[in-house]
Every structure is written in structure tokens, then in C-alpha cells.
Amino acid sequence: AQKVTQAQTEISVVEKEDVTLDCVYETRDTTYYLFWYKQPPSGELVFLIRRNSFDEQNEISGRYSWNFQKSTSSFNFTITASQVVDSAVYFCALSEADFGNEKLTFGTGTRLTIIP
Amino acid sequence: DTEVTQTPKHLVMGMTNKKSLKCEQHMGHRAMYWYKQKAKKPPELMFVYSYEKLSINESVPSRFSPECPNSSLLNLHLHALQPEDSALYLCASSRLGQGNTEAFFGQGTRLTVV
Numbered sequence: 001a002q003k004v005t006q007a008q009t010e011i012s013v014v015e016k017e018d019v020t021l022d023c024v025y026e027t028r029d030t031t032y033y034l035f036w037y038k039q040p041p042s043g044e045l046v047f048l049i050r051r052n053s054f055d056e057q058n059e060i061s062g063r064y065s066w067n068f069q070k071s072t073s074s075f076n077f078t079i080t081a082s083q084v085v086d087s088a089v090y091f092c093a094l095s096e097a098d099f100g101n102e103k104l105t106f107g108t109g110t111r112l113t114i115i116p
Numbered sequence: 117d118t119e120v121t122q123t124p125k126h127l128v129m130g131m132t133n134k135k136s137l138k139c140e141q142h143m144g145h146r147a148m149y150w151y152k153q154k155a156k157k158p159p160e161l162m163f164v165y166s167y168e169k170l171s172i173n174e175s176v177p178s179r180f181s182p183e184c185p186n187s188s189l190l191n192l193h194l195h196a197l198q199p200e201d202s203a204l205y206l207c208a209s210s211r212l213g214q215g216n217t218e219a220f221f222g223q224g225t226r227l228t229v230v
Binding site: 043091 | 120156157158159161172204208218221224226
């Protein structure tokens with residue numbers, strides 16, 4: 001069975017600080033997909049990134065970066081120079097190739113608060 | 117247009133009421149989903165429709181009845197709900213295929229059962 005662990009329940013940082021959100025996953029599949037979603041107070045889940053198990057390259061998108069390490073089954077997310085608008089709940093999720101989006105397994109989420 | 121629209125945004129209903137949640141997307145996605153999210157919890161999958169046919173029912177009680185009238189619309193009919201069914205109900209859509217596509221979510225309907 002697949003499992004996603006986000007050990008950090010809540011994080012608060014002062015604006016402009018960097019912050020890293022941790023995600024550790026478990027799966028028996030060799031092909032799988034990892035995702036990060038952001039959920040602001042308005043409720044919708046906003047897609048941030050998808051990474052497949054064969055692509056271990058780190059990715060940077062503006063202030064966001066992701067570090068995927070298969071050796072430690074981790075897919076961590078770093079926000080550089082945080083802003084108040086980054087305050088939200090962030091979910092890491094996993095899907096196995098056999099099921100795709102039909103079987104997204106979410107972590108319990110990390111509530112990030114950026115203090116002005 | 118990468119938008120999933122859900123109506124209503126808020127709904128208060130009694131335990132004897134019948135109501136429906138609606139979801140619409142115009143991205144040509146052939147997979148649509150209903151999720152339930154309790155406060156401070158991750159979303160939980162309820163139903164999946166693929167090509168307008170129900171492909172997954174995660175053992176959801178029959179008081180929740182999904183319907184997919186066409187490829188753009190997804191409904192969730194509610195009847196005889198319990199207070200513990202109060203939650204945020206999220207609709208999502210995606211292209212079909214393996215996990216190499218992402219799901220797009222609506223803003224959800226915040227349901228309160230009284």
C-alpha cells in the first residue's frame with residue numbers, strides 16, 4: 001500500500017525567510033508520480049508540480065524548488081524568500097502508475113503561516 | 117481555461133432535505149472526481165467517473181449519489197445526510213491516463229448538515 005508522510009503539521013516563518021516542507025513516501029511500485037498541491041483558505045487545491053519516478057532532476061520555478069531523492073523516498077519543497085501569499089496548507093501526494101489520478105494518496109498536509 | 121466550477125459555494129441542509137452539488141469543467145477532461153475533506157484533514161476520494169461512467173466508488177454510503185450527465189458536468193445528489201457529513205466537497209477533473217497528468221480542483225462546496 002502507498003503512503004505519504006508530512007511530519008510537519010504546522011510551520012510559521014517570518015516573511016522573506018526560506019522554508020522547506022518535507023514529504024516522505026512509501027510505494028512498492030517502480031513507476032509512480034509525486035505531486036504538490038497548495039490549498040489556500042479559499043479551499044481549492046492548486047496544482048504546483050508533478051514528478052515521475054524516473055526523473056530525479058530537481059526543479060525550480062521562481063521562488064519554488066523541489067528536491068526529489070529516491071534513495072530516501074523524499075520529495076521536499078522549498079520556498080525561497082517567503083511571502084504572506086504563500087500562507088496555505090500544502091499537500092504532497094502520490095499516485096501509482098496503474099491507477100493514475102484515480103488513486104491519489106495525499107499526505108496529511110503542512111499548514112504554512114508566513115508572518116509579516 | 118483551466119477552471120473547475122462548483123456550485124453552490126456554501127450549503128446548509130437539514131437531515132431530511134434533498135440537495136445536489138454541481139461541478140462543471142470545459143477542459144475536455146474525461147475523468148472527474150468527488151472528494152470529501154474534513155477540517156484539518158487531507159481530501160478523501162469518494163467517486164471517480166471515466167468517460168462518464170462510474171469507475172470507482174470508495175465504499176461511500178448510498179445517501180451520496182453521484183451522476184455524470186455529460187463529459188462536462190458532475191453532480192452529487194445528497195439525501196438524508198448526517199451531521200458528520202458536514203465537510204468541504206471538492207470536485208476535480210483530469211485527462212485520463214496514468215499518473216502523468218494532474219488533477220484540477222474546484223473551490224469546493226462547504227456543506228453543513230443540521
